[in-house]
Amino acid sequence: MNLNIILQYVFSGITVGSIYAVIAIGFNIIYNTTGIINFAQGEFVMLGGMIAFSFCKVMPLYLAIILAVIITGIIGSLLELIFIRHLKKPSVLQMIVITIGLSIILREIALHVWDEQVRALPFFTGNETSSVNILGANISPQVLWVIGITSLIVIGLTLFFKYTIIGQAMRACSENRNAAGLCGINTKAMVNISFILSAGIGALAGCVVSPLTQTTYDMGTDLAIKGFTVAILGGLGNSSAAVAAGIILGLIEAFSVSIFPSAFQDVITIGILLTILFIRPQGIFRSKQFAALKEF
């Protein structure tokens, strides 16, 4: 392998990895405020791509994407309002089963609204053949869009959680929900906002990656399990570590193609997930002490 090809693999790894990282952050946001792993997270990505595709025929692309993000956010909010809010002390088993049910319903609705066809948004700049030369590697400008927008998402979220009052309230909820409630924080609203946020960023990720990887109605499960792998790799609830973990997983996947047949690519990812769950369920960046305090 010469340097150019390696660089090519690195870029494709970072592209895929940053999408996984965004999905993992979506998992983390909901997990932090509610303690739920939302199995329907992958479906938000799919919905984002699909809705934007439908709108982009009648309006400029950027408007279609903004609308898709807003609509998916509303869907996320509705899911929380209708299915999750009024559960009294749900058990973990109950929550798993409900969110899996939601993911199936969203997928089936997508199948009936759109269909089984593979769809793709147009490239944001240029087209399929245009490429940018970086250090000798030819990459599509869309790759730069993906990396740029995901970094914007990460930076934006960090600032949001650090400096806005809502973000701080959400962090308070994740520390201790009862105490946050006593301080006058509307914890129910925070849970709802966390669903809106995680649906919205999922949809945005679905839009930027759509020109490269296409959008199909059943892409959600695979994305969800990879996003979860990244979330676990970085340590559940830890969003900045998820970015690093996402890029690591993306790179592993990209390079594994050159060794294993691509049919087994997912096997490697899930193999990593299982290994991490078995030996370091607290994630690769967290200490043993942390693991001792938490139940897995």
Place this chain on the structure above:
Amino acid sequence: MNKENLKAVSVLFTIILLTPLITSLLDVNFYLTQLTMSIYYAIVSIGLCMLMGYAGQISMGQAAFFSIGGYTTAVLTTINLIEYKGSFLINLLMKLRVLVLDKNVYDNDVLFFSPWVTFFFAIVFALIISFVIGIPVLKLKGHYLAMATMGFGIIIYKIVKGTKILGQADGISAVPLFKILPFLSIDGDISNRIENFYFAGFILLLGLIILINLINSRVGRALRSLHGSEEASNSMGINTSKYKLYVFMLGAVFASIGGFFLTHYNGGIGPSEAGVMKSVRYVAIVAVGGMANIWGTLIFGILLNFLSLRGVFGSLDDAVFGAILILVMIFAPDGLIKKRFLDALIVKCKIIIKKIQLKLNKEGN
């Protein structure tokens, strides 16, 4: 087995005995085929019911064990060892009846493993794989356990879909029939429909009796205490990790047996049997049956699979199962066939009837 269960088992026995009579009276004998298939699927569900309901551990990878059973027999009975015929080992195995010689549809000689042997292999593989996977996986709880078992299921699905010897996306077809007795062979032939239905019923009863005895034994009590609180049962001296592993392996064997017989019955198996959606279905059936309720699981296992196989749900097949999951978990987390639920329903009906009566009386006056 206590009296109540004995009664229930004998009722089930009578129902199974009478079903072919009823279908032939109604002139819907073709229902028997789907009923037989639903029974095999229900066997997987009742195995999972032990794990989910009684031990309180979720498994999102039950379809993987189903396909392990199915693919084991499909591969070993469609393999053709005729070119090795004459070597010492093959001759020995033929003498031991491990290998059987037959003719395929093109009238060529084929030499393959006897289904009796593959039945044994199906169980052993399920045991080994569930043991190896179970030890690390069952240390996890909640979301982690669900994701890990789902991950295992997806791995098996991808392997099945990507491996040439397992037929990739096409699956394996032309699996030979399984001759159990001179007058009984497991295959999809119409003339054997009633015998096959009875055989499936027999296997189901056998499985049920084993499970019922297990539930009402020392092991069953240990499992229920494990569901209640793992820490508490641990402190009472129950080896929880051992029991969890046992029940996981038991569920795997039930799934594998279901897969084995269904593969012979259908004469083939495809990768969709290993898919995540299938695993979700088994979970949905256990949930709607009421988690720790083997009879509820059995009733809904047969009913829902039968309706799905008859195509009642049409293209909404998966959506129906998804909706069931959500609705049951939100409105009746104890399942639909719980005594409490039924009692409440009866009380409500009585109140409504009384109200109507009062209204009628008023109007009469």
